[in-house]
Structures are given as C-alpha cells and as structure tokens.
Amino acid sequence: MDPILLLDAAISAAVGAAIMYFAIKKANKKMEDDAQQRAAEIVKNAEISAENIKKDRILEAKEKYLKLKSEFEEDSNKKKQIILQNEQKIKQREQQLNQMTEQNKRRENELEGLRKNLEQQTEVATKRREEAEKMHRSQVEQLERIANLTAEQAKQQLVEAIQADAQTQASAFIKNTIDEAKLTATKEAKKIVIETIQRTASEHAIENTVSVFNIESDDVKGKIIGREGRNIRALEAATGCEIIVDDTPEAIVISGFDPVRREIARLSLHRLVQDGRIHPARIEEVVSKTKKNIEDEIVEIGERTVIELGVHGLHPELVKMVGRMRFRSSYGQNLLQHSREVARLCAAMAAELGLNAKLAKRAGLLHDIGKVWPEESELPHAILGMELAKKYKENPEVCNAIGAHHDEIEMTSMMSPIIQVCDAISGSRPGARREMMESYIQRLKDLENLATSFPGVDKCYAIQAGRELRVIVNSDTVNDETASKLSFDISQKIEKEMQYPGQIKVTVIREMRSVAYAK
Numbered sequence: 001m002d003p004i005l006l007l008d009a010a011i012s013a014a015v016g017a018a019i020m021y022f023a024i025k026k027a028n029k030k031m032e033d034d035a036q037q038r039a040a041e042i043v044k045n046a047e048i049s050a051e052n053i054k055k056d057r058i059l060e061a062k063e064k065y066l067k068l069k070s071e072f073e074e075d076s077n078k079k080k081q082i083i084l085q086n087e088q089k090i091k092q093r094e095q096q097l098n099q100m101t102e103q104n105k106r107r108e109n110e111l112e113g114l115r116k117n118l119e120q121q122t123e124v125a126t127k128r129r130e131e132a133e134k135m136h137r138s139q140v141e142q143l144e145r146i147a148n149l150t151a152e153q154a155k156q157q158l159v160e161a162i163q164a165d166a167q168t169q170a171s172a173f174i175k176n177t178i179d180e181a182k183l184t185a186t187k188e189a190k191k192i193v194i195e196t197i198q199r200t201a202s203e204h205a206i207e208n209t210v211s212v213f214n215i216e217s218d219d220v221k222g223k224i225i226g227r228e229g230r231n232i233r234a235l236e237a238a239t240g241c242e243i244i245v246d247d248t249p250e251a252i253v254i255s256g257f258d259p260v261r262r263e264i265a266r267l268s269l270h271r272l273v274q275d276g277r278i279h280p281a282r283i284e285e286v287v288s289k290t291k292k293n294i295e296d297e298i299v300e301i302g303e304r305t306v307i308e309l310g311v312h313g314l315h316p317e318l319v320k321m322v323g324r325m326r327f328r329s330s331y332g333q334n335l336l337q338h339s340r341e342v343a344r345l346c347a348a349m350a351a352e353l354g355l356n357a358k359l360a361k362r363a364g365l366l367h368d369i370g371k372v373w374p375e376e377s378e379l380p381h382a383i384l385g386m387e388l389a390k391k392y393k394e395n396p397e398v399c400n401a402i403g404a405h406h407d408e409i410e411m412t413s414m415m416s417p418i419i420q421v422c423d424a425i426s427g428s429r430p431g432a433r434r435e436m437m438e439s440y441i442q443r444l445k446d447l448e449n450l451a452t453s454f455p456g457v458d459k460c461y462a463i464q465a466g467r468e469l470r471v472i473v474n475s476d477t478v479n480d481e482t483a484s485k486l487s488f489d490i491s492q493k494i495e496k497e498m499q500y501p502g503q504i505k506v507t508v509i510r511e512m513r514s515v516a517y518a519k
Contacts (some may be wrong), residue, residue: 049076118193212251215273221245224269224279234280238287239265259327260298264290298323305336311362315392322365324372335372338426339365345422355414363401363419366394370402382406446498451490451506456482468505469494475512483508 119330214345215221225232225245232243241256243265254265268290272278275286302323306314314322325336346364370377370385377384386403401419403410411417444462451460451471456478461470469491473483487508494504 005436050158101176212253215250215252220273221252223276224272226278226280231278231283233289234263234283234393235268236286238404239268241265243269259329260294260324263327264294267294297328301326301336306365309340309361309365311343311365314362317368317394318369318388318394319390321372324374325368328372333370333426339368341426342367342419346418349418349422350415353418355418359395359397360415360418362395363398363415364422366398367402367419367423380406380408382408412496427460428473443498443500447494447504450493450497454486454490456486464499466504468507471506471508472503473508474512478510480510483510 006050042175105311133385169222209251223231224235224243226234232245236243240258240261241254244253244255246253252269254262254269256262256265264287268283268287269460271286271290275282299320300323302319302321304313305322306319322336322339325339326334343361343364346360347357350360366385366389368381368385369388370379370381370383373384373388382405386399386409387401389402397415400409400412401416403409404416405420405423407420411420444466447462447466447469448460451457451469456473457471459472461472462468463470469490471486473486478486487506490508491504491506494500
C-alpha cells in the first residue's frame with residue numbers, strides 16, 4: 001500500500017479523533033453546567049419551600065395561640081360571672097337573713113307582749129273562777145235545801161234520765177260516722193272495682209260431673225255395650241270413667257270427677273260410633289289416639305290463652321297447666337274462664353293503682369295453678385301453686401301473690417291483695433259459682449236466727465239470696481232511736497260471727513198501728 005495514503009489516513013484519523021474528543025469534552029462540559037444549574041435550581045426551590053413551610057407553621061402557631069387565648073379569656077369571663085352571681089346570691093341571702101332576724105325580733109317582742117297580757121288575763125280569770133265557785137257552792141246549797149236532795153243524788157237522777165237518750169244518740173252518731181268514713185275512704189276503691197268489672201266480660205261455662213253423649217238411635221247402645229258387656233267394660237277401663245247406658249232416649253251418660261277423662265271418653269265414643277267398628281282392641285286404639293289429641297289440645301289451649309292475655313315467657317309446663325284449666329271447674333265455675341277473668345281484673349286494677357299491670361295479669365292467670373297439678377298432694381292449692389311457680393322461676397311477687405290469695409302465707413307485696421280481691425270478685429259475682437242447697441238454706445237460717453236473738457225483734461226475713469235482712473220489731477218495746485241502734489248492732493254481729501260474700505243490708509222496720517172498732 002502507498003505510504004502516503006497511509007499517512008493521510010492516519011492524519012485524518014488523528015484529526016477526527018481530536019475533533020471527536022473536543023466535541024465530547026464540550027458536550028460533557030455542557031451537561032455538567034446543566035447539572036449544576038439544575039442542582040442550583042433544586043436547592044433554591046428547596047429553600048423557598050422551606051421558607052414557605054416555616055411561614056405556615058408560624059401562622060398556625062399564632063392562630064392556635066390566639067384561639068387558646070380567646071378560650072382562656074372566655075372561660076375566665078364565665079368564671080368571673082359565676083363568681084359575681086354567687087356573690088350576688090350571698091348578698092341576697094344575707095339581706096333575707098337580716099330581714100328574718102328583724103322579723104323574729106319583732107315577733108319575740110309581740111310574743112312577750114302577748115305573754116304579759118295572757119298572764120294578766122289568767123289572773124283575772126282565776127279571780128273570776130274563784131268567785132264563780134263560791135257562787136256555785138252557794139247555789140248548790142240553796143238547791144239542796146229547796147229539793148231536799150244532795151248534789152250526788154240529783155246528779156244520779158240526771159244521769160239515769162239522759163243515759164238512754166245519750167246511748168241512742170251515741171250509737172246513731174257512731175253509725176253515721178262509720179257510714180261517712182266508709183263512703184269517703186272507699187269511694188275511689190269502689191270506682192276502680194266497678195270500672196274493672198265493667199271492662200271485663202266473658203262467657204262462663206258450667207262444668208258438671210257428668211257429660212251426655214247424644215246418639216242418633218238407641219240401636220247404637222247395644223254395640224257400645226257389646227257381647228256380655230265386653231265393649232263397655234273395655235271403654236271404662238281405658239278411660240277411667242263410668243259409662244251409664246239406661247233408658248234415657250238417644251243419650252249415654254259419662255260419669256267421672258275428672259273432666260279430662262270425661263272429655264276423652266266422649267270423643268272416643270264419638271269416633272267409635274262414626275267408625276262403626278266397636279270392639280275392645282279398637283276401643284283401646286281410639287282411646288289412645290284421643291288421649292294424645294287431648295294433650296295436644298291442652299297445650300294449644302294454653303298457648304292460645306297466654307297469647308291472648310299477652311303473658312310471655314311462661315315455662316312450657318305452666319303453659320300446659322293453663323290449658324288443663326279448660327277441663328277443670330271450681331264450685332261449678334270453669335277454672336280457665338275464672339283465671340282469665342281474674343287476670344283481666346288484676347291488670348285493670350293494677351293499672352288504675354299505678355302498679356305493674358303485666359305482672360298482675362301473670363299472677364292472676366296462675367293463681368289457681370295448684371288445682372290442676374295431676375299428682376296427689378296434701379298441700380293446699382295456693383301453697384302448691386306457689387311451689388310450682390318457684391320451681392319454674394317465676395317472679396317472687398307472683399309467687400307470693402299465688403300463695404297468699406287465701407291467706408295461707410303473709411302478703412309481702414301490693415300485688416297479693418289485688419289477686420285476692422279480684423279472685424273474690426270473680427268467684428262471688430251472681431251466677432259465677434253454684435252453692436250447695438243445704439249450705440245455702442243453713443246460711444239463711446243462721447242469718448235469721450242471729451237477728452231474732454236481739455230483744456224486741458218479732459220477725460226476721462232473709463231475702464235476695466241472703467243479701468238483705470229485714471227485721472220487724474215490736475213498736476211497743478222499740479222506739480225509733482232504738483231501731484237505728486238495733487240495725488247497727490245486728491250488722492256488727494253479722495260481721496263478727498258469719499262468713500258471707502259481698503255485703504248484707506240490714507233493714508229494721510217499726511210501725512205503729514192503732515185499731516178501733518165502731519159498734
């Protein structure tokens with residue numbers, strides 16, 4: 001190769017390299033300057049930002065300081081106002097105390113003056129009394145000389161003369177006072193009881209110890225009896241009731257003291273007669289199914305009752321016992337209807353008295369729960385019901401009300417007398433309960449005998465089912481004032497010696513008849 005060309009190429013390469021070097025160096029210098037410029041700008045921006053942040057913090061601190069200062073000044077002003085108000089109140093109280101002190105001083109002065117006047121009047125009265133005693137002694141001596149009687153003898157005659165009149169007036173005054181006190185003291189109670197009774201109205205079914213099963217034809221009686229009486233014996237053994245098939249047309253009598261068993265027997269007979277297949281095995285099957293249905297119905301009745309009354313949270317066993325009340329009776333009054341009525345009465349009365357109406361309704365519903373306990377017990381039904389309520393975690397007030405509604409235990413809450421009163425209202429209203437004829441007649445006789453035991457009574461009649469006693473007296477031995485005293489004495493003796501529902505009106509009748517004959 002030509003050395004000249006090589007040299008040119010080397011020179012060209014060297015020149016190019018130099019140019020490139022300077023160009024790169026210039027570019028690096030420019031980049032370095034740009035970087036320094038950007039760094040300077042960043043530093044400057046940072047300083048500006050820092051300055052702005054500093055100013056913001058200073059402004060915030062000033063604002064916070066001013067706010068705290070204003071709050072402190074406001075709080076201080078409030079405290080100053082309170083202090084000023086308290087000082088003003090203290091000044092007013094000081095003025096009042098000063099006024100009261102001045103008034104007390106004036107009253108003391110007035111009392112002192114009154115005391116002096118009273119002492120003077122007492123001295124004058126003492127002198128007058130002494131003079132009056134002297135005059136009285138002289139008058140008594142003159143009267144004794146005129147009447148030839150001593151003062152004691154005259155006093156005795158005067159006492160004997162006015163004793164009968166005073167006794168009559170005193171008895172009349174006592175009677176009027178008692179009547180007025182009763183009217184005044186029981187006015188609100190009567191209002192509450194009347195409103196409660198008016199707000200409670202329900203139908204009452206009379207339960208007996210027998211149930212009548214009606215049949216379409218007397219031919220069915222033979223099927224029920226069965227061959228040699230096997231069917232009727234199987235039915236009596238399965239139900240525990242006595243089945244009476246007699247000459248009564250189209251009727252079979254089911255007798256038993258347990259209403260649940262009578263209902264099971266009645267429903268079983270109804271199903272057997274409808275089915276037509278009546279034999280011992282079928283009887284046992286139908287009675288078993290009926291028992292289960294009755295138990296389900298008892299639970300359903302209990303649940304429906306507590307829902308209707310709004311009594312919630314009862315134990316399932318208590319709900320079941322409430323349902324069993326439907327098939328129980330007390331003195332002829334259906335126990336469930338009686339308990340529902342007592343519950344409503346208790347709620348209404350408790351609401352009128354400002355007590356817990358829901359708790360009262362609960363206690364009223366459960367007050368006779370001891371009567372439906374299926375097992376035998378020697379405890380009274382009130383105590384047994386209280387024990388059952390305690391067993392199922394009822395409220396202590398409810399337990400006490402159940403146990404005390406017949407006074408077996410002491411009442412410890414206001415709820416207990418309400419339950420007792422409502423139980424009496426429901427049980428003693430006309431038509432609620434049936435009374436044995438013998439005891440009813442005996443009570444009327446005792447009432448009449450009690451009245452005839454008083455002197456001056458000719459005849460006595462108990463009317464209106466023993467609610468009123470009419471006493472006819474001898475007009476010669478009993479005057480008008482004595483008749484008033486006699487009615488009061490008879491009523492007091494009835495209250496002490498007899499037991500009766502409600503109240504008894506005692507009417508003493510005295511009449512004067514003058515008879516003459518023209519001949």
